[in-house]
């Protein structure tokens with residue numbers, strides 16, 4: 001389990017994981033911020049479109065109301081001298097009603113509120129006392145008015161636009177007024193209702209008391225708007241835009257503007273949901289545009305991660321084979337292209353060098369006799385096996401100092417050591433590069449002669465023996481050696497037997513009285 005875990009946690013994978021996390025987070029973050037910005041923009045745009053539209057409709061309605069009042073004013077001007085002429089009054093009422101679509105009905109009243117003429121005549125108002133709120137207000141105020149919405153005597157929800165009639169002497173004679181039936185086909189509906197029903201958008205009109213004067217849902221006209229989170233702000237301001245939740249709990253983006261002459265507010269609003277529909281397309285485009293770059297960044301980081309981890313992995317692999325003599329060169333060839341890996345490479349290289357020096361020293365120590373510097377028995381054995389494996393002929397001289405015990409006893413152990421060293425020096429003089437001098441016992445030595453015949457080896461043994469006997473050893477003087485000689489002649493005899501015969505030859509030399517050489521059998 002642990003190994004699996006550590007195998008997975010490779011540097012390039014870690015960098016990749018980091019890069020992947022960073023890339024995904026960046027992508028998500030950029031997507032999210034883009035989404036928020038686009039959403040904000042769509043909302044702002046929609047509100048400002050609605051606001052502009054509400055403003056335009058408020059202007060149009062204001063123009064219509066002014067025109068209506070001008071029509072009434074023009075008429076009132078002509079009526080100032082004709083109040084007694086019932087036929088003229090009836091004609092004038094009809095003209096106002098039918099010449100334009102401004103009013104649902106027209107009424108001309110005298111100064112006491114008695115109807116003098118009305119159109120359409122089917123209303124049956126002529127000769128009757130007007131009692132509605134609009135008429136009473138007109139009689140009391142005696143000025144041009146647009147009434148608040150109210151329910152008329154014949155049960156119509158209406159607003160009443162009126163202008164006073166004065167005689168040329170400025171006596172108040174009554175008023176001429178037009179009604180707009182809010183719940184029946186009317187001019188307001190024509191102005192407001194035709195245009196704006198795409199995507200669930202709609203328009204409504206409220207007065208300052210939140211009474212709905214126009215709404216696409218007929219049933220709501222005349223009711224008080226409730227549970228609308230933005231209406232207080234809408235009524236308090238002259239013009240603006242707001243995000244709100246309407247009475248049916250739908251989130252809306254509203255623009256609004258006030259009609260100056262009535263203080264009615266026209267609200268145009270669109271559902272948030274449909275306003276944000278383009279967002280899906282926009283975000284798809286954002287993804288399509290961002291994704292290639294994101295992927296390119298990711299691939300680049302992936303390749304970069306590999307390039308970073310590659311020299312480290314190579315160094316780690318080489319560090320497993322530090323005992324390989326070629327490892328230094330192999331490490332040297334690794335392309336450590338950045339500072340940390342280069343420092344690591346240098347550190348490993350100096351470690352390898354130190355290790356190899358130490359290994360070399362250890363090998364030397366393991367192969368060498370510390371007193372004389374000659375090779376030891378192990379090294380000799382290894383070399384012999386090597387030569388046998390190669391099939392290289394060789395001869396062996398087994399050299400033993402005679403009566404060495406006496407040397408120690410007479411001159412001391414230290415002098416004995418010096419003799420041993422000097423003996424090795426002499427034997428080294430008989431040894432070529434391919435040969436070997438080994439100390440195989442206390443005062444026993446072997447001279448290995450590579451590719452030397454038995455006869456030549458015996459001749460060397462004789463010369464060696466003579467040289468030793470002629471040598472003056474410090475403190476000790478003269479010593480002699482006995483030598484057994486044998487050869488391995490490429491599988492003619494196994495190595496073991498050759499060694500045995502050399503030993504026997506040495507014993508033979510000792511038995512012969514020492515200071516002589518004997519050829520093994």
Ligand SMILES: Nc1nc2c(ncn2[C@@H]2O[C@H](COP(=O)(O)OP(=O)(O)OP(=O)(O)O)[C@@H](O)[C@H]2O)c(=O)[nH]1
Nearest residue numbers: 400401402403404405406408413414416417442443
């Ligand atoms: N100084 C010294 N003496 C050693 C060392 N190794 C072995 N010896 C001595 O070598 C002597 C060998 O004695 P023996 O085996 O009796 O052989 P020898 O006296 O040479 O007699 P032969 O070989 O029969 O001629 C012993 O006294 C050992 O203590 C060494 O490293 N230094």
